[in-house]
Amino acid sequence: MEIAALTYPFDHRILLTRKKALREELLKNSNLLEKRVAILGGSTTAEVRNLLEIFLLKEGIKPSFYESEYNQYYSDVSFENPSLAAFNPDIIYFHTSFVNVKTLPVPGQSPEAVDDLVASETERWKSLWRHCALRYPKAAVIQNNFEAPDIRILGNLEGIYPHGAVSFIRRLNEALSKEIVSYPHVYMNDIGYLSSLLGLERWYDKNFWFSYKYAMSFEGMVLTAHSAALLIKAVFGGMRKCLVLDLDNTIWGGVVGDDGVDGLQIGKETPVAEAYTDFQRYVKKLNERGIILAVCSKNDPANAKSGFQHPDNILKFDDFAVFKANWENKDKNIREIAQELNIGLDALVFVDDNPAERVFVKSQLPQVAVPPMGDDIAQYKTILDRSGYFEPAAISDEDLKRSQYYEQQNRRQISEESFSDYGDFLRSLEMKAEIASFQPVYIERITQLTNKTNQFNLTTRRYTLAEVSAIANDSRYIKLQGRLSDKFGDNGLISVVIAQLEGTMAHVQLWLMSCRVLKRDMELAMMDRLIEKCHQCGVRQIKGYYFKTAKNAMVAEFYKNLGFSLMESQENGDSIWLYDIPDSYQNQNRYIETVSVAPKAESI
Amino acid sequence: MEQSIVERAQNVFRDIFSNPALSITPSTTAKDIEGWDSFTHITLILAMEREFKVKFGLGELQSLTSVGDLLTLIEKKNA
Numbered sequence: 265m266e267i268a269a270l271t272y273p274f275d276h277r278i279l280l281t282r283k284k285a286l287r288e289e290l291l292k293n294s295n296l297l298e299k300r301v302a303i304l305g306g307s308t309t310a311e312v313r314n315l316l317e318i319f320l321l322k323e324g325i326k327p328s329f330y331e332s333e334y335n336q337y338y339s340d341v342s343f344e345n346p347s348l349a350a351f352n353p354d355i356i357y358f359h360t361s362f363v364n365v366k367t368l369p370v371p372g373q374s375p376e377a378v379d380d381l382v383a384s385e386t387e388r389w390k391s392l393w394r395h396c397a398l399r400y401p402k403a404a405v406i407q408n409n410f411e412a413p414d415i416r417i418l419g420n421l422e423g424i425y426p427h428g429a430v431s432f433i434r435r436l437n438e439a440l441s442k443e444i445v446s447y448p449h450v451y452m453n454d455i456g457y458l459s460s461l462l463g464l465e466r467w468y469d470k471n472f473w474f475s476y477k478y479a480m481s482f483e484g485m486v487l488t489a490h491s492a493a494l495l496i497k498a499v500f501g502g503m504r505k506c507l508v509l510d511l512d513n514t515i516w517g518g519v520v521g522d523d524g525v526d527g528l529q530i531g532k533e534t535p536v537a538e539a540y541t542d543f544q545r546y547v548k549k550l551n552e553r554g555i556i557l558a559v560c561s562k563n564d565p566a567n568a569k570s571g572f573q574h575p576d577n578i579l580k581f582d583d584f585a586v587f588k589a590n591w592e593n594k595d596k597n598i599r600e601i602a603q604e605l606n607i608g609l610d611a612l613v614f615v616d617d618n619p620a621e622r623v624f625v626k627s628q629l630p631q632v633a634v635p636p637m638g639d640d641i642a643q644y645k646t647i648l649d650r651s652g653y654f655e656p657a658a659i660s661d662e663d664l665k666r667s668q669y670y671e672q673q674n675r676r677q678i679s680e681e682s683f684s685d686y687g688d689f690l691r692s693l694e695m696k697a698e699i700a701s702f703q704p705v706y707i708e709r710i711t712q713l714t715n716k717t718n719q720f721n722l723t724t725r726r727y728t729l730a731e732v733s734a735i736a737n738d739s740r741y742i743k744l745q746g747r748l749s750d751k752f753g754d755n756g757l758i759s760v761v762i763a764q765l766e767g768t769m770a771h772v773q774l775w776l777m778s779c780r781v782l783k784r785d786m787e788l789a790m791m792d793r794l795i796e797k798c799h800q801c802g803v804r805q806i807k808g809y810y811f812k813t814a815k816n817a818m819v820a821e822f823y824k825n826l827g828f829s830l831m832e833s834q835e836n837g838d839s840i841w842l843y844d845i846p847d848s849y850q851n852q853n854r855y856i857e858t859v860s861v862a863p864k865a866e867s868i
Numbered sequence: 869m870e871q872s873i874v875e876r877a878q879n880v881f882r883d884i885f886s887n888p889a890l891s892i893t894p895s896t897t898a899k900d901i902e903g904w905d906s907f908t909h910i911t912l913i914l915a916m917e918r919e920f921k922v923k924f925g926l927g928e929l930q931s932l933t934s935v936g937d938l939l940t941l942i943e944k945k946n947a
Contacts, residue, residue: 281915284886310907474926476910
């Protein structure tokens with residue numbers, strides 16, 4: 265029950281006094297992902313570590329920690345450091361803040377001198393990121409930016425004169441933001457924003473600083489650690505993907521079945537209507553950045569749909585990829601929503617104004633996030649936004665298009681129903697696949713897929729951006745990316761295969777496919793291209809590995825279906841498969857037209 | 869010293885050390901409780917400030933040696 269303290273709005277008393285009990289409770293979850301987190305601090309980090317630990321545990325990640333000695337963040341990565349190297353971090357978190365700015369301008373310093381100071385300070389942080397990339401290429405880096413100073417000698421002028429500390433910090437943050445995009449392994453924890461969210465008055469606790477060298481108040485550390493935990497979760501692909509919404513008194517005021525369409529509170533007529541409109545606008549923005557929307561409402565289906573006839577709705581009926589309005593229990597509907605979208609329950613967030621529904625869904629489906637929306641519509645947007653369920657590590661073009669895919673998917677399903685022969689259906693889709701070696705522009709998308717694909721994934725190996733880039737340029741690997749389009753639209757990059765070459769043997773380290781193109785024979789097209797590449801590289805045999813997880817049962821027989829023979833099968837469900845490549849291999853894919861990419865775009 | 873203040877403090881201690889059977893007296897010191905290290909001490913001080921709605925000044929805590937000293941200080945500040 266107390267785990268609710270870990271969701272916005274945070275319960276600071278429980279976070280302060282009940283951490284041990286919370287930790288023990290959260291450790292009971294048997295399905296935790298273990299990660300090694302190095303916290304390199306510019307101030308005391310003990311409490312940040314404790315908070316980060318419980319926030320990560322709540323997100324399903326079990327961290328082990330390395331902590332730098334007090335204020336050793338710089339030397340810990342800049343010089344040889346056998347203990348950090350032995351720790352082999354997955355994450356390096358620079359918990360630094362205003363007190364770690366090395367040189368602030370002095371009053372009256374010339375604008376040119378301040379320019380140099382901004383540049384040299386920025387360079388100092390960049391050098392840390394480069395050291396991380398060189399020494400710990402596997403690690404993702406989380407970097408705090410800077411909060412505004414707590415005092416202003418010159419008052420408002422501190423934000424105007426270049427030598428003012430307020431304007432200096434603004435410029436420094438801006439410079440770091442600009443640079444960070446060139447360091448894809450680095451993610452910014454925006455404590456500049458968090459400190460203004462809390463208010464500098466509550467952010468700074470000077471007593472706390474002088475006594476224990478904590479750079480911010482306990483409340484400040486709660487926000488900082490929560491935000492860092494969300495970033496870490498996002499780095500490992502844990503972002504939630506779909507928002508499931510109730511209708512009556514959730515996205516509009518009133519009950520459409522009782523009040524009628526004209527009686528709904530939406531639009532600009534009353535403060536309540538304005539608040540619902542504002543919440544819809546927020547949801548629409550989530551949708552535009554790639555979050556899938558679904559409806560789960562206890563309602564007569566026709567009534568539910570009619571609510572969208574109100575002209576002031578920002579959300580339209582077509583914005584929802586799945587629409588469940590009936591009198592069934594909501595857990596059943598939510599399960600079906602996940603199935604129809606081919607995503608896990610842990611990718612869903614359920615928003616309902618009715619506390620009984622929330623408690624019920626949470627008890628039946630603990631993987632679904634159920635934020636405590638309360639009963640004040642004016643707070644809905646804030647609660648959802650601060651909770652960070654949809655925190656992305658990066659936004660790719662694919663994300664922005666995702667909601668469209670699911671709309672197209674619905675049209676595909678409708679057309680599927682009208683075919684009696686599945687082959688006819690596949691033929692009718694007029695599919696085109698583009699399969700090529702990794703191309704530089706897709707490295708980010710490929711990394712993202714390796715981190716978030718759970719179901720159609722033979723080994724569930726996760727790769728960092730740096731690893732994917734390295735493989736892309738390494739001739740000892742066959743690395744294929746597959747894109748699939750059809751008459752309804754472009755599915756984007758949806759399949760990845762990585763095989764390591766060893767003499768005449770290719771070891772398939774990774775084979776994954778996005779579930780939105782299941783049962784389209786795309787895997788056969790990938791197989792055909794893999795064989796073609798093997799022929800070119802003199803490979804005679806392919807070894808395939810299936811590592812069983814809680815989510816990838818659907819591909820347990822994958823290699824068998826492709827014609828591999830079983831070499832080894834282990835008690836834990838893992839298996840190893842072998843394929844002898846025949847000289848006259850017959851392509852297996854029959855329904856997808858494969859297109860080659862111009863050779864100059866390929867890396868080998 | 870009032871019994872109620874000891875009890876309230878004891879509840880805070882029980883939460884922080886995650887031990888519902890923990891009992892404290894004015895003579896309890898850090899040595900008597902397993903896990904009372906310098907970092908937990910900070911948490912304890914913050915939690916006491918929150919529980920009794922007091923704010924300790926710099927240096928006020930340096931001369932304290934036992935739970936009793938701490939509670940006396942809290943009583944004095946709340947008087």
